[in-house]
Amino acid sequence: MFKMTSSPHAHSGKLTARIMLWVIFAMMPALLVQIYYFGFGVLIQSTLAISVALLAEFIVLKLRGKKPLAYLSDFSITLTALILAMAIPPYAPYWIILIGTLCAVLLGKQVYGGLGQNLFNPAMIGYVILLISFPLQMTTWLPPIHLLQEPPTFPDALSLIFSGVTTDGFTLSQLTQSIDGIAQATPLDSAKIFYAHHNALTDFYELIKMPIFMANGTDFAQGWWQVNLAFLLGGLFLILKRTIHWQIPVAMLVTFFCLATLTALMGNLHLSVMSQMFSGAMMFGAFFIATDPVTTSITPRGKLVFGALVGLFVYLIRYQGNFPDGVAFAILLSNICVPLIDHYTRPRVAGYRLEGRK
Template identity: 45%
Template sequence: MSLSPFSSSLSSPFAHSKHSIRALMLKVQLAALPALLVHIYLFGFGIVMQWLLALATLFVVEYTLLKLRKRPVLPFITDMSALITITGLVFCIPPGAPWWIIVSGTAFALIFGKHIYGGLGYNPFNPAMLGYAFLLISFPVQMTQWTLPAEVANHYITFSDAFYLIFTGVIPNVSVDIITSATPLGKLQTELSQGISAIESLAHTMPVAHDGYSSFHVIHLLFDLNSWEWLNIAFLIGGLWLLFTRSIRWQYPVGFLSSLGLMAFIFHSIDPSTYPPVDFILLSGGTMLAAFFIITDPVTSSTTPIGRFIFAFGIGVLVYTIRTWGIFPDGIAFAILLMNITVPLIDQYTQPRVYGHK
């Protein structure tokens, strides 16, 4: 920690650690890098295109809103908090979704998730999740058609492919139907509702290469993991690094994953044919993304140590509930938004004991 004892503030302390919002946000951004690479490897360059679109929207929206709100533009646009928001959002939407999905989602997240409440630090709801919920409700078809992993679709989406797909909806010489399908979670839910048991359904979700041997297939055979699980593991690695650098608090991932795992364990033990096993639940959908990157947003979560755990635990319970019995394939966004509402209550009742007080 460096000491900068020269700040011209009136009152002590005149020293400061090197902590800053910007550094914190940059670390979070950096930790998402492994997942981004895995994502590109698995699903092609769609995400890069989406990310660039979101970035452009971010600059336009932030600049306009800050000007309208008469706030200094430079410090707030460079505080990187909006970057975290769009990163969270970009990972959640299908890489092949049309361009207006990410643009409207980003704009909604930043305007209605942040600026309308008074900007950074004042928003009660997680902006990324608010944007995602908005998209999921408004454009359910586009939001649930996920690009198939490259080895399944047998076509790797290059940058130019992504460009065509996102802006025109078609890729020259490739049928779009081949490369998109529902996510494993969505598929599971549909098939469960059609009377197919969880075990059968999961057997289908395992990647099957169309042409015998590919390098992807080898890796998958080695570790017995599907592409979603790989993505989740990448998030886990980035998240652990964040934990060690104290950029996020341990209560979030521990509370969230433990409750989600516990719910999955209980129900899987009761009826394995209906309820998927623990490892599938923990490594599917946006579980790890949520555990380390989304619910850890300090602005919208509880501030007390116990409160943070309760907050994360509650999200885990809600995620499982919505995934299993709700109509949406993945309930993370709704679970987080619901728990955001309870934050003031949690804060109120989990205040730590002050020194010298009973």
């Protein structure tokens, strides 16, 4: 049977594969920056994730009686795997990325019937399962490698991921012993721990003096804001290419910025607003995860509401919740609200009232 719709009919020319390739291309600057600051582990994790994702999707499609090559050629699962790989610590054990990728493919995508039918962002499904199940491995981030006395080489990265030690027998914790500073999961996690134990105004000014945290006289957060800046530039490129819509990232960032600024004006202690904007997965989530066309609102007004909702959830989780970042949880919670958002933001049909009567 044919699906009958009213004219006029026009094809935008934006095929799924082309869109996915543009998004992957826009992520390359951030990937290179991550490799530069955090080492070859990012590249190894990305290769593992993409390989496992392609194999898992191929097997599932075969079992479902589909033609695997026709579905794999849209590069959607490649993008999902790359997003997940760039979200986890670069030197997490190999089984972390294997479990996360399988959860993303099976529980986040194929269990619903494949691309276009999934309710939640597949990469964030895999990430949240990992974060809840393996919090230690998922919060063990190495500082920028140039701060280490012995930066891990490519063989060291392979050895760390698959055996837990470098070729010289050093573990991740031993590699960071030379860092003279606070070494927690991320600057956001360090800030949350700091403010949980320091409430005096003098402590606030002490923190301001050392931009986020210092290590050997160097900004410990170095690498994080550069990665976020690379994601920002890649996202702006996608908007200019009209691959993604501007409403979601703008609404998300503006909502969070306004709430964080209001909180700062009220005297509540936390990282500065700009530090918040360029820490964690803020730009990554705003331009590359929240804009997933399948799991977000389809109406222009709905996209603004969806983006604002994500920004609100990120703010609540960062300032009031137990998790330091919260972007993944915010996006999944907002995915739940998409049908309701679309219902109340659908455009009015010409000649009909909102009730559907003439």
